[in-house]
Amino acid sequence: GMMGFSVVLGIIFTTAGLYLSYLFDLPSGATIILVAAAGYILALLMKK
Structure with a gap:
């Protein structure tokens, strides 16, 4: 879920x-x- 997504984002960044x-x-x-x-x-701008 969210933990896996954060790990993937960390690896990408x-x-x-x-x-x-x-x-x-x-x-x-x-x-x-x-x-x-x-x-x-970018995530904040996409949220709006």
């Missing part, structure tokens, strides 16, 4: 953040957080 941090030579932790925040904002 982490993988995307690591990929972007490697691609643009950015700190990985901050990039993962920014990707997760962008996903959160």
Whole structure:
């Protein structure tokens, strides 16, 4: 259910953040957080 969905989202956000941090030579932790925040904002916008 919801726990499995959150695990999948975590994996997606982490993988995307690591990929972007490697691609643009950015700190990985901050990039993962920014990707997760962008996903959160996107979910809020889609909810309306």
